[in-house]
Amino acid sequence: MKFVDEFRDPEMAKNALDRIHALVKEIPKAQQQPLQIMEVCGGHTHSIFRYGLEELLPKEIELVHGPGCPVCVLPMGRVDDCVAIAEQPDVIFTTFGDAMRVPGSKKSLQDAKAAGCDVRMVYSPMDALNIARQHPDKRVVFFGLGFETTMPSTALTIKQAEKEGIENFYLFCNHVTIIPTIKAILDSPDMYIDGFLGPGHVSMVIGEAPYRFIAASYQRPLIIAGFEPLDVLQSLVMLLEQLRDGKAEIENQYKRIVPDGGNHAALKAVGEIFELREFFEWRGLGSIDHSGVQIKAAYARFDAEREFALPNVNIADPKSCQCGEVLKGVIKPWQCKVFGKQCTPETPLGALMVSTEGACSAYYSYGKINHQQLDR
Amino acid sequence: MCLGIPGQIIAIVDAQEQAGLVNVSGVKREVNLACVAPEDGDWNVLVGRWTLVHVGFAMSLIDEEEAQRTLEILAELGELQEELAAMTNTDTGQVSP
Numbered sequence: 001m002k003f004v005d006e007f008r009d010p011e012m013a014k015n016a017l018d019r020i021h022a023l024v025k026e027i028p029k030a031q032q033q034p035l036q037i038m039e040v041c042g043g044h045t046h047s048i049f050r051y052g053l054e055e056l057l058p059k060e061i062e063l064v065h066g067p068g069c070p071v072c073v074l075p076m077g078r079v080d081d082c083v084a085i086a087e088q089p090d091v092i093f094t095t096f097g098d099a100m101r102v103p104g105s106k107k108s109l110q111d112a113k114a115a116g117c118d119v120r121m122v123y124s125p126m127d128a129l130n131i132a133r134q135h136p137d138k139r140v141v142f143f144g145l146g147f148e149t150t151m152p153s154t155a156l157t158i159k160q161a162e163k164e165g166i167e168n169f170y171l172f173c174n175h176v177t178i179i180p181t182i183k184a185i186l187d188s189p190d191m192y193i194d195g196f197l198g199p200g201h202v203s204m205v206i207g208e209a210p211y212r213f214i215a216a217s218y219q220r221p222l223i224i225a226g227f228e229p230l231d232v233l234q235s236l237v238m239l240l241e242q243l244r245d246g247k248a249e250i251e252n253q254y255k256r257i258v259p260d261g262g263n264h265a266a267l268k269a270v271g272e273i274f275e276l277r278e279f280f281e282w283r284g285l286g287s288i289d290h291s292g293v294q295i296k297a298a299y300a301r302f303d304a305e306r307e308f309a310l311p312n313v314n315i316a317d318p319k320s321c322q323c324g325e326v327l328k329g330v331i332k333p334w335q336c337k338v339f340g341k342q343c344t345p346e347t348p349l350g351a352l353m354v355s356t357e358g359a360c361s362a363y364y365s366y367g368k369i370n371h372q373q374l375d376r
Numbered sequence: 377m378c379l380g381i382p383g384q385i386i387a388i389v390d391a392q393e394q395a396g397l398v399n400v401s402g403v404k405r406e407v408n409l410a411c412v413a414p415e416d417g418d419w420n421v422l423v424g425r426w427t428l429v430h431v432g433f434a435m436s437l438i439d440e441e442e443a444q445r446t447l448e449i450l451a452e453l454g455e456l457q458e459e460l461a462a463m464t465n466t467d468t469g470q471v472s473p
Contacts (some may be wrong), residue, residue: 008445043379050453070378096431097462121464124432126408149378153433156410160393172473201378204428204436228449255444257428263435343471356454357378 005302007051007229016233017056023240024060029194030243034062036192037239038329040182041199042357043227048345048361051229061236064329065359066190067181067285068199070146070174071098072351072358073327075283078174079104079317085141085172085308086117092135094128095143097121102351106314125157125171132161132169141170141304149201151175151293152266155273158295158302172304173294176280177203179210180291186218190328195239196222197232200254205270207262211250219248226254273299281314284324325351326359333363340364380430381450381459382443383407391419398429401447404458408433 006141007013014140026031039045045065048054054063067073079102086093086109093109099109100121113119118138122128125142132140145156161169178199185193198211203224214222221242225235235253242249252258273296280292295303321343322336333339333352343349344363352358355366388409396419398407407427412434414421426443427434438446450456451469 008448041378046453046455047449068378077409121462121465122464126406126432146378149435150431152411152435153408153431156408156433174394199378201380201428201430201435228445257436257438263411265413266435269410 001164009230013230013233015288016230016237019237020061020233020240020262020341021058023214023237023244024058026244027060027240034060035194035243036062036064036068037197037236037330038064038185038193038233039194039197039225040066040178041197042072042355043200044108044197044232045359046141046357046362047227047229047232049359049366050317052366053232055288064193064328066185066196066329067282067327068147068178068202069352069355069357070150070176071102071355072323073176073282073284074099074145074174074351075281075315076103076185076279076317077311077313078103079108080106080315081310082109082143082172083107083112083117083310084311085304086112086119088139088308090138091329092118092120092122092131092138092140093143094122094131095138096123096145098255098355099145100142101348101354103348103354110255113281120309123279125154129157129161129169132166133164136168137169139170139307141308142174144173144175145203147176147178147199148270149199150204151177151274152205152263152269155269158214158273158299159269161302164293167301169302170307171295171302172306173274173292174280175274175293177293178206179213180210180288181282182214184234184285184288186214186220186293188328190299190330194218195220195243197235198222198224198225198250200224200231203252203258205263205266207258208250208252208260209254215248215250222250224250224252224254224258227255272296283317285326308343318349321350323352325361326352336360378430378433379450379453379459380409380428381388381456381463382426382438382446383418384443385409385422385425385427385434387423396422397432398425398427398434399454400429400463401456401460405432405463411435
């Protein structure tokens with residue numbers, strides 16, 4: 001266990017790992033085939049790779065890296081929509097930095113910027129609103145991305161724009177919502193997940209209650225987990241104890257950040273501005289019912305989808321790119337044909353290589369890239 | 377974007393606008409406080425508190441020890457520098473890179 005001394009509290013990490021190794025021996029199913037445990041959130045994926053946690057776990061556990069990286073699940077056609085908006089002559093297109101390099105079918109936002117479009121990286125949707133204040137002659141569009149963690153910030157920004165009567169600010173809303181996504185995974189015939197590590201900061205907003213159906217209807221446990229490596233290990237202990245005892249409950253390991261009821265002010269803002277879409281298209285996972293949100297009619301004048309004619313075309317990933325199979329956990333990142341060859345963090349073909357929270361980028365940066373593996 | 381970054385609230389800029397000034401590892405930035413609004417409306421109780429900031433919005437109040445631990449782990453993940461750079465480098469369009 002060579003990595004253990006990297007932990008802030010090596011003794012606790014070692015104890016948790018000893019518990020994990022002992023617990024899997026007490027779970028009969030794990031003796032037949034590895035337990036499939038999904039970390040839903042990209043932040044966990046990043047932490048797991050950075051600290052080499054997979055290599056410390058017993059062979060009876062297989063971690064499945066879930067779809068919780070908002071940039072990674074963007075279909076190519078959505079990037080094309082962004083570029084189409086940015087190419088309008090009177091538009092300033094604003095986005096989080098993560099989305100700049102995601103390839104569209106022809107170009108990324110970064111390419112569009114290089115070709116002369118006014119595309120700007122912002123840290124916060126409030127910065128985008130500020131640009132709108134400074135440029136009343138331009139239409140300023142913010143590319144809204146993320147799960148419930150960032151949804152309240154976008155909602156509050158729209159409320160602010162409404163309050164100030166700003167008329168040149170638009171949201172291209174691509175926010176996604178976690179619960180229907182987990183349900184789609186549970187309903188997928190391709191995969192069987194024995195238990196989940198739940199996202200920490202999404203839960204900080206939505207609280208514990210929305211997950212209860214996972215235990216009640218699907219009899220699977222979920223542990224809301226923090227991002228430190230020790231949090232991940234302790235959450236795995238809690239999950240394995242449930243599996244050993246034949247239990248399926250929602251537990252909260254991250255109580256220091258996640259209140260049971262979530263954040264009331266944040267949920268209120270989200271509820272005022274957004275409503276569920278009928279369906280939303282995901283890279284790799286296809287269309288998932290009610291998995292995205294859109295702007296409510298009362299705030300329609302801020303909706304970029306109403307203001308701009310979007311191509312809105314479904315574009316399949318390039319054949320060589322296997323992001324979809326990696327997202328579903330069907331193959332490991334390094335098993336993709338182009339991993340580490342045509343597709344690297346410098347020249348990403350697929351979104352999973354773009355974001356540091358993407359499994360491919362994380363594996364490329366921290367995993368042991370063995371050329372024999374690549375040559376297979 | 378999703379991990380957020382801890383900072384200390386050092387001033388209330390405008391209670392009406394729910395805006396505060398937060399110090400994140402030496403970088404000072406205006407942050408929206410709507411999601412951590414005090415129930416009794418006395419915004420000054422927030423001054424000195426630590427908060428987890430996501431894309432310019434304070435999303436929860438945390439204790440100082442948690443803040444320091446989170447800053448350390450973000451540094452180890454390489455996210456601290458990235459987040460601080462993003463905070464300070466919002467592209468105002470003045471200089472084209």
